[in-house]
Amino acid sequence: MSTAATQPGSAGATHLAEIESIAAGGAGVARLDGRVVFIPRTVPGDSIQFRVSGDKGKFLVGELAEIASAGETRREPPCAHWAACGGCPLQQMTPESQNEAKSRIFLDTLARIGKIDLPAPPGMLTPPGPEFGYRMRARFQIKGGEIGFYAPGTRNLVPIESCLLVEEPVAEAATEISRLLRAEPASHGAEAVEITSLGEDxxxxxxxxxxxxxxxDRGKGALSRRTRRAWEAFGRANGWPLVAAGERSPEEPPAWTSRYELEDPDGEYASLSLEVSPESFIQPNRPMNRLLVKAVLDMAALPEGGNVVDLFCGAGNFALPLAGRSGRIGRVAGVEANPYAVRDAEANSRAAGLDNIHFIRCEAERVRSADILGALGGKAPDLALLAPPRRGALETIPLVMALGPGRIVYVSCNPATFARDAREIARGGYRLESALIAPMFPNSAHLESVTLWTREDSPAPD
Known part of the structure; x- marks a missing residue:
């Protein structure tokens, strides 16, 4: 219902609405004259006044003007930068209601795009990790001599010296970098800096x-000598090693690595210490990643001597625990396109003393089934693990179907591409048995899930 007798797009008109739910990007969902309106910084149950800020044809975008009555799950956002930054669009919601919203988004997206109804609601990986101070890696933008994050959908810098989400070493480095940028103009020649905690301590x-x-934008470029010298002096003064993108080949040893531990409290695999170079992907939430790895192992339920193909294996976050599972694994083939990650994975497997794992440097969409079977000793995989980036794994699904594993475990960071891929997996003769939501990034709109699939001709898991 509208409070003004105007068209939805009329400039300055305010409208009254109640927020029904949270959409995938973190905005609240309301309706105006039968059309869906997405309004950021709201929570379900809010009664608000808003203005229409954009007409996208199928839906409208709204701008919050006033909260007439707050929903039960609303709270005061702890971060002073929350409204401008946009990196934590759910911070105005309690942690419990954030998880509930993400579960609904997962179910709705799976039904709408994948045309699949879960046999049971998704579970939640527990216990939840810390709400703040959990990110071991964060990328900060640099512009105009300031450090911060870009406002949503723009390249307008919101100056932020630190962030509530990051671990202490990352926060300390960001604060010192802000001081460097104010004191040394030569340091302005970098466009961004990614800061990573080097260890558990x-x-x-x-x-x-x-x-x-x-x-x-171009995937190439170089720091000027003046900028490089300024940053090198800064790194030496603080004891922080540094490297710039494009400065080393994958064959060269990394300038530094970040270490994190994978510990299984049930003792189903030996504790592992993984080293990850700055050019490789890393799951930034340590405690939640440990729970995620454990969930993957539980869903794998490998038979004695079972084989695994891990597509998009990265530095071995899942592949190494699977290979190290005592008495429960035959061979693991890891497929990864990033040459730096492959080098990390190989080094991690050697350090762990694992000789039943082989890594194939290739895009998962282009790898040959013959290469996978060769790495598995000529046997088909019992399990296919998919952990793709946000674009999903659609182009790999014909390969997975041809390999015919008894089980598929899919770790997703994008509910829309997962739902699209899920439809193809189901068409290939697999049924969705169970799903878990991993609250990997509290306060953000990021939704991580892990699902188990079995072949239709296989008995349902216990």
Whole structure:
């Protein structure tokens, strides 16, 4: 219902609405004259006044003007930068209601795009990790001599010296970098810096990964000598190793690595210590990643001597625990396109003393089934593990269907591409048995899930 007798797009008109739910990007969902309106910074149950800020044809975008009555799950956002930054669009909601919203988004997306109804609601990985101070890696933008994050959908920098989500070494480094940028103009020649905690102990410090100008858009570029010298002096003074994107080949040893531990309290695999270079992907939430790895192992339920193909294996986050599972594994083939991650995975497997794992440097969409079968000793995999980036794994599904594993475990970071892929997996003769939501990034709209699939001709799991 509208409070003004105007068309939805009329400039300055305010409208009254009640927020029904939360959409995938974190905005609240309301309706105006039968049309869906997405309104950021709201929570279900809010009665609000808003203005229409955009007409996208199929839906409207709204701007919050006033909260007339707050929903039960609303809270005061702890971060002073919350409204401008946009990195935590759910911070105005309690942690419990954030998880409930993400579960509904997962179910709705799976039904709408995948045309699949779960046999039971998705579970939640528990116990939940910390709400703040959980990110071991974060990328900060640099612009105009300031450090921060881009406002949503723009390249307008919101200056932020630190962030409530990051671990202590990352926060400390960000604060010092802000001081560097104010004091040394030569340091402005980097367009971004990714800061990573170097170990489990906060005293181990941080590593810096610099992006030269143009790296984001063109994937190439170099720091000027003047900029490089300024950052090198800064790194030495603080004991923080640094490297810039494009400065080393995959065959060269990394300038620094970040270490994290994978410990299984049930003792089903030996504790592992993984080293990840700055050019490789890393799951930034340590405690939640440990729970996620455990969930994958439980869903795998491998037979004695079972084989696994891990597509998009990265530095071995899942592949190594699977290979190290005592008495429960035959061979593991890991497929990864990033050459730096493959080098990390191979080094991690050697350090762990694992000789039943082989890594194939290739895009998962292009790898040959013959190469996978060769790595598995000529046997088909019992399990296919899919853990793709946000674009999903659609182009790999014909390969997975041809390999015919008894089980598929899919770790997703994008509910829309997962739902699309799920439809194809179901068409290939697999049924969705169970799903879990992993609250990997509290306060953000990011939704991580892990699902188990079995072949229709296989008995249902216990």
């Amino acid at each position: 906060t005293g181990e410090g941080a590593g810096l990964f610099l992006s030269p100008p143009g790296w984001r």
